[in-house]
Every structure is written in structure tokens, then in C-alpha cells.
Amino acid sequence: xxxxxxxxxxxxxxxxxxxxxxxxxxxxxxxxxxxxxxxxxxxxxxxxxxxxxxxxxxxxxxxxxxxxxxxxxxxxxxxxxxxxxxxxxxxxxxxxxxxxxxxxxxxxxxxxxxxxxxxxxxxxxxxxxxxxxxxxxxxxxxxxxxxxxxxxxxxxxxxxxxxxxxxxxxxxxxxxxxxxxxxxxxxxxxxxxxxxxxxxxxxxxxxxxxxxxxxxxxxxxxxxxxxxxxxxxxxxxxxxxxxxxxxxxxxxxxxxxxxxxxxxxxxxxxxxxxxxxxxxxxxxxxxxxxxxxxxxxxxxxxxxxxxxxxxxxxxxxxxxxxxxxxxxxxxxxxxxxxxxxxxxxxxxxxxxxxxxxxxxxxxxxxxxxxxxxxxxxxxxxxxxxxxxxxxxxxxxxxxxxxxxxxxxxxxxxxxxxxxxxxxx
Numbered sequence: 001x002x003x004x005x006x007x008x009x010x011x012x013x014x015x016x017x018x019x020x021x022x023x024x025x026x027x028x029x030x031x032x033x034x035x036x037x038x039x040x041x042x043x044x045x046x047x048x049x050x051x052x053x054x055x056x057x058x059x060x061x062x063x064x065x066x067x068x069x070x071x072x073x074x075x076x077x078x079x080x081x082x083x084x085x086x087x088x089x090x091x092x093x094x095x096x097x098x099x100x101x102x103x104x105x106x107x108x109x110x111x112x113x114x115x116x117x118x119x120x121x122x123x124x125x126x127x128x129x130x131x132x133x134x135x136x137x138x139x140x141x142x143x144x145x146x147x148x149x150x151x152x153x154x155x156x157x158x159x160x161x162x163x164x165x166x167x168x169x170x171x172x173x174x175x176x177x178x179x180x181x182x183x184x185x186x187x188x189x190x191x192x193x194x195x196x197x198x199x200x201x202x203x204x205x206x207x208x209x210x211x212x213x214x215x216x217x218x219x220x221x222x223x224x225x226x227x228x229x230x231x232x233x234x235x236x237x238x239x240x241x242x243x244x245x246x247x248x249x250x251x252x253x254x255x256x257x258x259x260x261x262x263x264x265x266x267x268x269x270x271x272x273x274x275x276x277x278x279x280x281x282x283x284x285x286x287x288x289x290x291x292x293x294x295x296x297x298x299x300x301x302x303x304x305x306x307x308x309x310x311x312x313x314x315x316x317x318x319x320x321x322x323x324x325x326x327x328x329x330x331x332x333x334x335x336x337x338x339x340x341x342x343x344x345x346x347x348x349x350x351x352x353x354x355x356x357x358x359x360x361x362x363x364x365x366x367x368x369x370x371x372x373x374x375x376x377x378x379x380x381x382x383x384x385x386x387x388x389x390x391x392x393x394x395x396x397x398x399x400x401x402x403x404x405x406x407x408x409x410x411x412x413x414x415x416x417x418x419x420x421x422x423x424x
Contacts, residue, residue: 024118044070155187212388248274318345355385
């Protein structure tokens with residue numbers, strides 16, 4: 001299967017010169033690909049819509065090259081950090097000290113933004129960047145440009161105690177107060193209200209705008225024929241049950257339980273291990289797949305949403321991007337969330353299960369028997385709660401408003417056209 005980066009050609013390249021809107025999107029990407037994928041989705045929406053912005057993505061994961069780049073968008077990949085056994089950041093590949101790598105990344109970011117001159121900068125989750133690497137760039141933009149700066153965060157960061165300790169630090173709050181014009185929450189307060197849950201200081205709470213969840217259905221790359229053809233072959237006309245474990249770094253137990261589950265008659269299973277699962281675990285899962293006619297194991301799909309679209313049932317961990325894909329498509333899904341080192345996925349799974357949008361299984365209860373029981377049980381009919389999935393449309397309007405190209409339309413509740421009142 002091809003994992004090469006692609007760019008489709010439905011839209012002409014940007015016209016040279018200052019011309020249109022410029023948007024920069026930063027993601028630190030020290031672990032996993034969730035932050036990068038979210039920024040890629042936003043860039044794709046902005047470039048392919050009437051906004052037609054030129055987008056510079058700044059990321060710290062070389063795996064960024066696995067994904068198709070949106071039109072009018074390009075990528076600057078920073079030298080990588082890695083977490084050592086003490087949970088501290090070290091240089092990932094270069095023989096540099098932590099201080100030297102930090103200086104290199106900070107200088108690269110500052111120089112890029114100085115030349116690119118964005119109208120809007122979107123920073124994912126970490127206000128000052130990893131180890132404060134964004135501070136010099138933010139200070140430069142504040143002094144020398146009219147760039148509007150936005151902090152984008154998931155619907156759930158973690159439990160309140162961890163957020164207070166790790167994210168609501170004095171340094172971060174000062175940075176948000178000084179540099180950021182707005183804080184966008186890619187979620188719905190009816191699911192999780194960060195203002196209330198985290199007891200945000202007034203200065204920060206006043207900057208909060210709920211965009212709604214991000215629905216990627218319009219951005220799914222239907223031109224990924226390799227993935228589509230492989231899925232057709234794997235399903236072979238049968239019911240399809242999929243297992244997705246995000247990047248895979250801690251998805252081994254769920255993947256193993258799925259691989260050993262009974263899918264029932266006339267059902268095919270597809271297991272995506274993710275690029276960060278250990279080689280030992282991948283090889284063990286592939287060995288199980290070779291012994292079963294009804295299980296297909298693959299390491300990575302560049303367009304995993306195609307799998308979500310085609311699957312009848314999905315077993316998954318509770319990462320933001322995966323969950324958005326599931327609830328946007330109203331899939332019957334079982335979420336077995338990560339609970340260490342953060343409770344973000346656990347909180348998300350519990351709240352969405354409470355609304356009837358997904359089923360939820362605590363990871364301590366994950367085993368082949370429990371998964372087999374869920375896969376083969378008839379779907380329960382239940383009311384589905386309301387949730388806003390208009391994140392991309394609202395982000396587009398907010399950006400044009402910030403850049404002075406239109407009126408912003410912040411969302412602080414559930415609009416009339418959200419998913420609501422249906423049964424599954």
C-alpha cells in the first residue's frame with residue numbers, strides 16, 4: 001500500500017506575491033500524530049474553500065510526510081524531540097543537547113514566520129511551544145506584524161487536576177494573556193465545558209470560542225485508490241469490523257484482544273496497528289493475521305477515514321480525530337480509551353457514551369471475550385444526543401473575521417442543524 005504524500009489538483013496553485021490570506025499552523029508533535037492531522041484537516045478546509053488561503057504547517061513529526069498535503073499548503077518539519085525514560089525531552093536524532101536543539105527549533109520557527117508573514121497563526125494546544133520554543137516567534141509577531149494568534153485545543157485536555165498542574169501554569173496563562181487573541185475549543189460545551197471543568201481564570205475564559213467538533217468527511221481523499229481497493233479486497237462483500245489504535249504506541253493490548261476475537265459468520269476484520277507500535281507487537285499481530293482467513297493486519301493507512309466509512313462496526317481507542325470520524329458518520333463504535341498517562345480519552349468516551357453516541361469499555365475489561373460479545377451483539381436502539389459537528393465551517397468564518405475579511409461567528413451552544421434526535 002502506498003503511503004507516499006500526494007497532492008490532488010482540483011485547485012490551481014497560489015498566485016505568486018502577497019495576494020491572499022496566509023495562515024500558519026504549528027503543532028509540537030512530540031508523541032503521536034493527532035495534533036498534526038488536526039492542523040492538516042484545517043489547512044485542507046481553508047485551501048479548498050472560498051477562503052483559498054496559503055498555509056504553512058510547522059510540525060515536529062517526520063511522519064507528516066505520510067499524509068497528502070492540501071492544496072496551497074506546504075510543510076516545514078522541525079528536528080525531532082523525543083521523550084527519554086524520565087519523561088524529559090531530548091534530541092531525537094541529532095547529536096545535540098536539549099538546549100541546542102531547543103535553540104535550533106526556536107530559531108527555525110521564528111525565521112519562517114518572519115518571512116511568511118502570516119495573517120493568522122494557529123497554535124495547537126501548547127501556548128509557548130515545546131520547551132518554550134514559540135516564545136521568540138510570538139514576541140516577534142506581536143512587535144512587528146498584525147498577525148492574529150489563536151490557540152486551538154481539543155474538547156478535553158485531561159482531568160482538571162492534571163490540567164491545573166501541567167497546562168494552566170503561570171507561564172502559559174501569561175503567554176495566552178499577552179500573545180493570543182482567541183482560544184478555540186474544537187468541541188461542544190454540551191459534551192465538555194472547559195470553562196467550568198477547568199475553572200479557567202477570567203482573562204482566559206473570555207477568549208474561549210467553541211467551534212464544534214471537526215468533521216473530516218468533506219476532506220476524505222477519495223483519490224486514494226490504493227486504500228479503497230485494498231479495503232474492497234479485505235471486505236470481500238462481507239460485514240466489516242475495524243480496529244484502530246491511533247499511532248499504536250500504547251495500542252498493543254486492544255489490538256491483541258481484537259486479533260483474538262470471534263468476529264462471527266460472514267464478517268471480515270481489519271486491524272490498523274499504527275506507525276508507532278513496537279516491531280515486536282506488530283510481528284505478533286501479523287502472525288495471528290496470517291493464521292486467520294477473516295483478519296487483515298496493516299501498519300498504516302494514509303486515509304484512515306476511508307476505513308471508518310466502509311466499516312460496519314469499529315473498535316477503537318478514544319483519540320480526538322478517531323472519535324470525530326466515528327460520531328460524524330454515526331458509526332456503531334466501541335471505545336476502549338487510554339487511561340495512562342492522561343485521562344483525556346477516558347473522559348471523552350464517558351461523556352459521549354452518556355449521550356448515546358458510542359459504547360464504552362474500560363481498558364481493564366478489554367479481552368477477546370468482551371470484544372467478541374460486543375461485535376456479535378445486536379445493535380441497541382437508543383436516543384442519540386445532540387452534538388455540534390460544524391467545526392470546520394465555524395473555523396473558516398472565525399479566520400476570515402480575525403483577518404478582517406468578514407464577520408466572525410463564534411459558537412457557544414448547539415446550532416439547529418447539529419446531529420440530534422436520531423436513534424441507532
